[in-house]
Structure formats: structure tokens, C-alpha cells
Amino acid sequence: MNSLVLSPAERAQAADALARFVDSYEESLPARPILPDLDRDTLAKLLAEPFPDEGIGVAGFFADLRDRIVPNSTAIAHPRFLAYVQGPPNGIAPYADAITAVLNQNCNFWQLSPAASVVERSVVQWLAGLFTLGPAAGGILTNGGSGATKDAITTALADRRPDFRERGLQSGAPPLVLYTSEEAHRCVDKAAATLGLGLDHIRHIPTDDAFRLRVDLLADAIAADRAAGLEPFCVVATAGTVTSGSIDPIGPIADLCAREDLWLHVDGAYGALFVLADSARETFASLSRADSIALDPHKMLFTPLEAGALVVKDVAKLRAAFAFSSSYLTVAEDELMLDFMDYGPQLSRSFKALKVRAALRTFGVDTFRAAAERCLRLAARLGERVAAEPGLTLLNPVSLTAVCVRLDGRRDEEYPELLARLAGEGTALLGPARLGGQTAIRACIANYRTTEADIDLVADRLAALAKHPR
Numbered sequence: 001m002n003s004l005v006l007s008p009a010e011r012a013q014a015a016d017a018l019a020r021f022v023d024s025y026e027e028s029l030p031a032r033p034i035l036p037d038l039d040r041d042t043l044a045k046l047l048a049e050p051f052p053d054e055g056i057g058v059a060g061f062f063a064d065l066r067d068r069i070v071p072n073s074t075a076i077a078h079p080r081f082l083a084y085v086q087g088p089p090n091g092i093a094p095y096a097d098a099i100t101a102v103l104n105q106n107c108n109f110w111q112l113s114p115a116a117s118v119v120e121r122s123v124v125q126w127l128a129g130l131f132t133l134g135p136a137a138g139g140i141l142t143n144g145g146s147g148a149t150k151d152a153i154t155t156a157l158a159d160r161r162p163d164f165r166e167r168g169l170q171s172g173a174p175p176l177v178l179y180t181s182e183e184a185h186r187c188v189d190k191a192a193a194t195l196g197l198g199l200d201h202i203r204h205i206p207t208d209d210a211f212r213l214r215v216d217l218l219a220d221a222i223a224a225d226r227a228a229g230l231e232p233f234c235v236v237a238t239a240g241t242v243t244s245g246s247i248d249p250i251g252p253i254a255d256l257c258a259r260e261d262l263w264l265h266v267d268g269a270y271g272a273l274f275v276l277a278d279s280a281r282e283t284f285a286s287l288s289r290a291d292s293i294a295l296d297p298h299k300m301l302f303t304p305l306e307a308g309a310l311v312v313k314d315v316a317k318l319r320a321a322f323a324f325s326s327s328y329l330t331v332a333e334d335e336l337m338l339d340f341m342d343y344g345p346q347l348s349r350s351f352k353a354l355k356v357r358a359a360l361r362t363f364g365v366d367t368f369r370a371a372a373e374r375c376l377r378l379a380a381r382l383g384e385r386v387a388a389e390p391g392l393t394l395l396n397p398v399s400l401t402a403v404c405v406r407l408d409g410r411r412d413e414e415y416p417e418l419l420a421r422l423a424g425e426g427t428a429l430l431g432p433a434r435l436g437g438q439t440a441i442r443a444c445i446a447n448y449r450t451t452e453a454d455i456d457l458v459a460d461r462l463a464a465l466a467k468h469p470r
């Protein structure tokens with residue numbers, strides 16, 4: 001092949017191979033090991049072998065995929081993949097991603113992506129609307145929840161320090177302090193550290209017995225920092241902590257932030273999209289008071305990686321933090337289209353909104369509401385099963401879909417081996433957790449393929465492992 005264009009015959013061959021791959025992968029899922037039985041020789045070869053001077057062609061590419069890549073890939077879409085907060089991709093995803101690659105719109109400024117700009121605006125509007133953030137709200141799709149939270153903290157910095165762009169953190173003003181809880185995701189620390197705030201200026205406020213940030217201790221910490229001459233500027237609350245699914249008391253935190261003039265960011269990467277479930281909607285009502293919310297369509301909207309989102313109550317503040325004009329990138333403004341490069345750190349950006357739109361339109365929003373509801377119901381079932389088993393201890397109230405379990409009679413050192421055994425025998429991939437000072441096994445149901453039978457199998461096996469330690 002001396003050109004980068006496929007011939008008509010090669011396109012037909014590639015399309016056929018792709019269709020067969022999608023079908024056979026789907027059909028193989030229930031029987032597929034969740035964690036692959038790694039072929040280390042193959043992996044070492046993948047690492048070291050040189051790329052060929054002469055191409056191996058379409059058939060060669062697909063054969064290699066089948067023989068070496070797929071067998072060494074984790075089956076994220078397996079119905080008993082219950083670790084972390086990681087959903088399987090929805091069924092239209094491979095086609096939407098293929099179309100994204102064909103169109104290859106660059107979502108930096110609108111002229112390179114007019115329809116994409118409008119589609120991204122519509123997706124962002126829909127997301128912001130779920131939380132009734134108001135008429136000035138807007139946002140941007142990001143590569144994930146971590147990125148969204150980092151961009152939110154950047155926006156908060158620019159909003160609190162009008163000279164932040166010019167002088168950064170070096171203006172000689174008092175050090176800024178950010179508050180979050182002990183159960184917050186590490187992405188908050190990572191963002192604060194990489195933005196130059198310093199981990200010393202992050203306060204991890206203790207939580208109550210349901211693992212929610214304690215507002216009284218938050219108020220104390222803010223007062224103590226002010227008394228010490230520091231400058232509180234931002235609170236990152238969590239709507240769905242990664243370990244236990246706890247939802248911080250957003251209303252009282254918002255009251256405190258209003259009194260203290262602090263930016264309120266909510267990390268909703270795991271939990272906030274459960275707003276789609278009727279039974280959980282009320283729980284998220286107070287998110288309307290946030291200045292910004294991080295969301296993850298690649299979790300509970302089951303879009304393939306990567307698709308996160310940041311929605312901001314006053315989108316002008318996001319723009320104030322990220323817009324930089326340059327002569328080579330200036331195009332005439334148009335009221336319909338946005339230049340998304342002005343709303344985040346990236347210049348070249350993929351058309352992530354297409355896969356979100358494809359999912360919402362193909363399946364309809366009701367299907368996602370039902371999927372969220374179903375995950376909640378399955379988690380509640382697992383929580384009830386665990387609570388009822390004499391050998392098992394449920395460590396958290398199951399408010400979303402995370403269930404943390406302790407097995408009686410098992411020492412902390414045994415947990416890694418237990419997790420490996422559960423995965424190896426095909427029961428389920430579950431995750432490790434530390435909660436309330438205790439080591440646990442954590443199941444997180446963020447998987448629309450999981451059934452009640454899967455949940456019962458996991459509960460039965462955990463109970464058996466507790467009763468019969470060997």
C-alpha cells in the first residue's frame with residue numbers, strides 16, 4: 001500500500017471485518033474472562049517489535065487485533081465487571097466513533113466544526129438543564145471528570161483573583177486554600193497540585209458516619225484559615241464519592257459558600273448523572289446551587305472513553321479563564337456557534353458530542369433513565385443481601401451503587417488475594433476499598449448489562465468465602 005486511501009475492495013473488506021468483530025465480541029462477552037489470562041510473551045512483543053516498513057494490510061491488521069490485542073484486553077463490558085466506576089459502552093458507540101473519525105471535525109473554532117459546535121452546545125445545555133443551573137449556564141465536554149474538575153478549579157482561581165492570568169499565584173497575595181472531604185476523589189488533589197496550589201493548601205475535611213463532608217468542621221476550618229491570614233477560595237463537594245457513593249450535603253455547603261464568598265464546585269463524575277433516575281432526582285436538587293459541576297458521560301451515559309463534561313452556572317466565567325485570542329485562530333463570530341477552544345485548555349479537540357448525541361437519540365433518554373434506575377435497584381439488592389448474610393458486613397449505606405463489604409474472619413492482607421480469586425474463577429471483577437479505616441471489597445454497579453442473577457451470584461460467593469475461608 002503506497003497510499004493512505006483504501007481501495008473500494010479494501011473498504012469493503014475492512015467494513016466486513018469490523019462488523020464481524022463487533023458481532024463476535026458482543027456474542028463472546030458472557031463467556032469471556034473478565035480479566036484476560038495475560039500472554040506476557042505477546043505483550044513483550046507488542047512492546048518491542050518494530051513497525052513494518054511494508055504495511056501488513058487490512059486483513060493483517062484485523063488478524064493481529066484478533067490474535068494479540070483482544071485476548072490481552074480487559075472485558076469492560078462483561079456483566080460482572082463491577083469494579084471502579086466504569087460502564088460498558090452503549091451499542092451505537094462503535095459506529096458513532098467511526099463516524100467521528102471519518103468527519104474528523106476539529107472542535108477548536110466553529111469554522112472547522114460548525115455542526116459539531118452546535119451539537120456540543122446542545123449536549124452541554126441538556127446536561128446543565130438536568131441540574132437547572134439557569135439561563136447563563138454553559139460548559140464544555142472534556143476528556144473526563146478529572147479534567148473537568150481541574151478546569152473548574154482554574155475557573156474559580158480566575159474568578160477569585162482578577163489578576164490571576166497575569167500574576168498567577170505569585171502576586172504576593174495571601175495563599176489560597178481549597179476545601180474538600182476526606183472521601184473526595186484524588187483528582188481534586190491532583191488538580192490542585194498541578195495548578196500550583198500545593199497540597200499543603202488543600203483541607204480534607206472529615207466526614208460523618210455516612211461518609212459525607214461535615215459542614216460544621218468545614219466552617220471551623222475556613223474560620224481557622226482566615227484567622228491565620230490565608231484566603232479560602234473554593235469548596236469541592238462530591239455528589240457520589242467514589243468509594244461509598246455518599247452525597248455531601250450540598251445545600252448547607254452552598255449556604256456556607258454564599259456566606260463566605262467561595263466558589264462551589266461539585267464533583268459529580270460518578271453520581272450526578274443518577275439525577276436521571278426518578279427515584280434519585282430529589283437527591284440532586286441542591287446541585288442547582290453549584291457554581292460548577294463535573295460530570296462523566298463515559299460513566300452513566302455509557303459513552304465510550306473519553307467523554308467528561310464541565311457545566312458552569314455562569315459560562316462567561318469559564319470563558320474568562322480560558323479565552324486567549326491569537327491572529328491565526330480568529331474567525332468571525334456567529335451567534336449559533338461557539339469556539340470551544342475558548343472554554344477549556346485544549347486547542348485541537350475531537351467531536352466528543354457526537355457519541356453522546358448518538359446515544360441519546362438512538363436509544364432515547366428514557367432508556368438511560370431506566371438504566372440508571374436499574375443500577376440503583378441492583379445495588380440496593382446487593383446491599384440488602386450483604387446486610388442479611390451473617391458472615392458479611394455492609395460498611396456503607398447504599399445511597400447510589402457502591403457497596404463496600406467486609407468478610408468476617410478475613411485479615412486485611414487477604415483481600416488482594418480474595419479479589420484475584422473472585423476475578424480468576426469468573427465470579428466478578430470487584431475493587432479494593434478502604435472505608436472508615438477498614439479494608440473492604442467494593443462492588444460498583446455502573447453496568448447496564450448486569451442482572452439480578454449476576455448480583456445474587458456475587459452475594460452467594462462472598463457469603464461462601466466468609467463462611468468457608470478455604
Ligand SMILES: *Cc1c(COP(=O)(O)O)cnc(C)c1O
Nearest residue numbers: 085144145146185187242269270
Ligand atoms: C471517575 C471519577 C473521577 C475521575 O473521572 P475521570 O473521568 O476518570 O477523569 C472523579 N471523581 C469521581 C467521584 C469519580 O467517580
